[in-house]
Amino acid sequence: MNFPDVLRDGRLNLRGSCSVCRVCDGTVCSGEVPGMGGKGTGSSFKANVLSLNKYKVNMRTIHDVKDPDTSIHLFGKTLDIPVFAAPVSGTTLNMGGKFTEEEYISWVIKGCLDGGIYPMVGDTAVDSFLIKNLEALKKFDGQGIAIIKPWENKNVIEKIRKAEKAGAFAVGMDIDACGLITLALHGKPVMPKTVEEIKEIVDSTNLPFILKGIMTVDEAKLAVETGADAIVVSNHGGRVLDHTPGVADVLPAIAKAVKGKITILADGGIRNGIDVIKMIALGADAVLIGRPFVMTSFGGQDEGVKIYLDRLKSDIKSAMVLTGCKSIEDIDDRVLYKG
């Protein structure tokens, strides 16, 4: 099995819910929520890709970076490359329904671990989803992170307990899901939260806590106040609010404000090695990648995920050679073309 095979089979197995486009940029699937697209015009999904594309990089070839180190250390773990699989769920609702949630998440978890990185697993209105995700995680010694929706605090804290028992090495909350007001109709309201409410959640666990869904400097500063260990700069893949800027648009100002005070993860539109390097150069400590894990797990199970990660690792390495970066820490804004 090679990468083109994985993509071809992914396209088939996703049954039209995702076209596995040559360039995954939110155009074809615009408005497909449920589905794999961005909300409304799809502009927030597209902005993630476009905002990254706006940055051009300096190609450099006269230097001695012949074998760069792509690894990082975070949350007490070593990652071969500075990448997490983002929490994406809903095989029936969003991915065409050919595979079960358990099949899908097991492939992502195993593929990530085989590929030298760690997965984040997600949560939905149906309680059993998170539980199954945690069961799958437990089979792999809990080598992953659980991301919980912004329910009422006591429910969030209850679910964190379950993640701890499954052995997750970090937990988080995708607070950017707070606009899914239709969940309230099912008696499961999600909601934005004040600093105090988030503090209560952070204080409820000894695990590193990740707050996902920060898109402004003011809220990045509030996130620091909550005591969270990390933020994810994310617009939820463009799936909750149309017409936000792209993650790479807002990342530099956020990094300028809070870099060093809190770990910064970036999530949005990252597809290949140079995208990872750009996000690091713009201020991220590591990145999340979402949709490609759906495509590759649907196309090649855990092997598909592993093949994708091997390619990505090689691509990151090549890009580091061509930009003259010895290590991830060595990546700075010298990489970015200033025009």
Add this chain to the structure above:
Amino acid sequence: MNFPDVLRDGRLNLRGSCSVCRVCDGTVCSGEVPGMGGKGTGSSFKANVLSLNKYKVNMRTIHDVKDPDTSIHLFGKTLDIPVFAAPVSGTTLNMGGKFTEEEYISWVIKGCLDGGIYPMVGDTAVDSFLIKNLEALKKFDGQGIAIIKPWENKNVIEKIRKAEKAGAFAVGMDIDACGLITLALHGKPVMPKTVEEIKEIVDSTNLPFILKGIMTVDEAKLAVETGADAIVVSNHGGRVLDHTPGVADVLPAIAKAVKGKITILADGGIRNGIDVIKMIALGADAVLIGRPFVMTSFGGQDEGVKIYLDRLKSDIKSAMVLTGCKSIEDIDDRVLYKG
């Protein structure tokens, strides 16, 4: 009946006069006047959508806006959301002719009232149009606004009399129709008007008077001089003059000049909740939406209009949560991403 059904049937029933595109942005129908498109290259229609799209919004999730209030009070009425149905007419000329003017306008009126907002009804060269529109309005206790074309003053005033009798709670004139010089060939000239001429019209009625078709700061100031209660910043849906800027392009300067001195309505390219919020943030007190009422009434009669409005209300609410706005009055330019 659900929303995709409404759109599918709308597409069928509009018989090619409108393609009910995934994103309604004036591309497919460019030049289709008569029809549902923008004049010439369609650039003024497209500019309405593009000018709104240029503004990006700040997604915020750390706050206590858990249940925002979407309602406003205007012209002595309460609206569930800050939206009016714009005056659009001509089922035969512009909409494929499957339904009569009476059917269409009745559905729009009933759907709006059921959905918690109010309709504006329009006027054309054929006198019977306005009369039928007013008859339809009367059946619903006149719960709407009549917008009259800029005929010679005595004819305008005569028509205002009819609107008053039908019980309309406000009247207006779409002065941006003054470029339809072919109407003069039918002995029904429309024309631009001086401040004095408009004053005469405003003074002829006790109802709130709305001047529709303002696109510059200088004319917004002149509108204040006329004594009108409200302006509609509008390029007539891009249907009278090619190559104007978009409404969202000109709105901020107009709002800066006359906000508080006159009610500001914005009309152009508004499709979903975040578009409404953008227009308010840019200075509008409320907005007009046009083409979607044609699509949804043709697709699902009054029920189609109601389904659209319920979705829109939910979407506005979700967008207010995700931008941290407690109420419509609370929406200001903090919502807008400054880059």
Add this chain to the structure above:
Amino acid sequence: MNFPDVLRDGRLNLRGSCSVCRVCDGTVCSGEVPGMGGKGTGSSFKANVLSLNKYKVNMRTIHDVKDPDTSIHLFGKTLDIPVFAAPVSGTTLNMGGKFTEEEYISWVIKGCLDGGIYPMVGDTAVDSFLIKNLEALKKFDGQGIAIIKPWENKNVIEKIRKAEKAGAFAVGMDIDACGLITLALHGKPVMPKTVEEIKEIVDSTNLPFILKGIMTVDEAKLAVETGADAIVVSNHGGRVLDHTPGVADVLPAIAKAVKGKITILADGGIRNGIDVIKMIALGADAVLIGRPFVMTSFGGQDEGVKIYLDRLKSDIKSAMVLTGCKSIEDIDDRVLYKG
């Protein structure tokens, strides 16, 4: 016969040499020289349209311009609208060959005169072309202008003599044809010319002399030195050099430098009424329109041209109402939206 008929038949009769696109902007025909397109990537043709489109206009409705005057006086003539038909030739080479040069040019001449404006007729490597064009012009009392290619001076002057005899009321030279170096292979070299060489030509006739093909401020000033009566700001429809700016890009600086010292005509991408008004607002005294005369003469002979001009006249008038311009002289940069 109505305008859609003219366009439909034009498309058929042009036999694929021109697609008579909904918006004529140089995209479909890019590179088609010979043919009706722009040279190479077609960027210079497209730039003409795009540069005009970049300018947006202020729609105004509160004023007393109820019946604007669209006429101008130039070269001792009165034109109903400030428009000339540009010199375009080559029915066999460029237009699919269905009609003869004589048929085509006669229709353009008659249609223009019937429509209240005047045609320019062109010249090619084959001497008989200009001669036939002049014969056609003579049949209509020479009510037009002859534009001659930049041959060696004695040949240019010889052809001016012929134009005088045909009764043309002005003559000119499209010096922008000087890059057609393949003509030299046929023993008919065209060439750029110095100020002195142009002076000799200007001095050889008592008719008003028009220099067509000025795209820079420095050469506009040189044109004034030559004693010519008018320049045409033109990139030859994008047909001689790829990647020039658009005419509307360079017009304002040229007008600033030489307005009042020489008559300024603008030629490039003008399609409808508001385009004419934009060019005047940017500094032109009148404009040339090219390709639409090919489409409409091929589609409806002289009647097609007349139908087009009637529409254009009505469109100019409507646009003057909607921008508040009493007369062509009254058009200034208040019309242009400043952003």
Add this chain to the structure above:
Amino acid sequence: MNFPDVLRDGRLNLRGSCSVCRVCDGTVCSGEVPGMGGKGTGSSFKANVLSLNKYKVNMRTIHDVKDPDTSIHLFGKTLDIPVFAAPVSGTTLNMGGKFTEEEYISWVIKGCLDGGIYPMVGDTAVDSFLIKNLEALKKFDGQGIAIIKPWENKNVIEKIRKAEKAGAFAVGMDIDACGLITLALHGKPVMPKTVEEIKEIVDSTNLPFILKGIMTVDEAKLAVETGADAIVVSNHGGRVLDHTPGVADVLPAIAKAVKGKITILADGGIRNGIDVIKMIALGADAVLIGRPFVMTSFGGQDEGVKIYLDRLKSDIKSAMVLTGCKSIEDIDDRVLYKG
């Protein structure tokens, strides 16, 4: 055989590996590496074309440049036009495999020499490629340049020896190939190099030495330090790193820094005469053209290449007339439109 025939046959003979698009801009083939496209999204290939297109040129017609001189002198040779054929190889891997490497490169070499310019020939992981290329070159008295990949120094120097024996009049290294880390898997590592390492290579030969793959000002200065005779500003046709700027984006700053200290060649997106002139105006001494030699040799063997070069020569001459440039040295930034 005429040029359209060459292109038509090229399209057929390239068997889908290249579509020979109307405008060759990297869109259709994006991601096709192997193949003829740019890496990943193809953005670096596209940036080459787009960066050139951003520059517009001043068309000038009032001057005495009636017969411009298109030739230059470089590396002891006279070139009819300031153009080299870029080193492109891999008929099986990249070009559909219909012709052998020997056939292809012989056609390019002969076509170039017949057309008054010189070819560069390339190198790959398979040693026999360069050897065959050099054999082909030898048949034509070594009238060309050999460009070697950045292997370990001793291997590079060994290959330079072979090029000298074949009679090449200059040699070079495409150091931008250093990111092809998969070559290491075949026991043939390529690598970036320090100034000292490059110096060793430069000092190993008496031939002029060309360093290909410079995209930043800092590395252009380092290139001067190495003692190389020339740099090629190049992103390797966009085939090694996604999201670099275009060559025409970075060329002006590089020229400002090192012009006169080292010969500057530019390679990226050049298709026609005005593109050549733009690159010269931006600071290049001469240019490399790549893909068109593949298309035209596959479409018409050496005759196809010659036909292309004749057209290009004529196009450069016409463009020099229309921009008023007497000679290549005479081309400066007066040619560029400043907006």
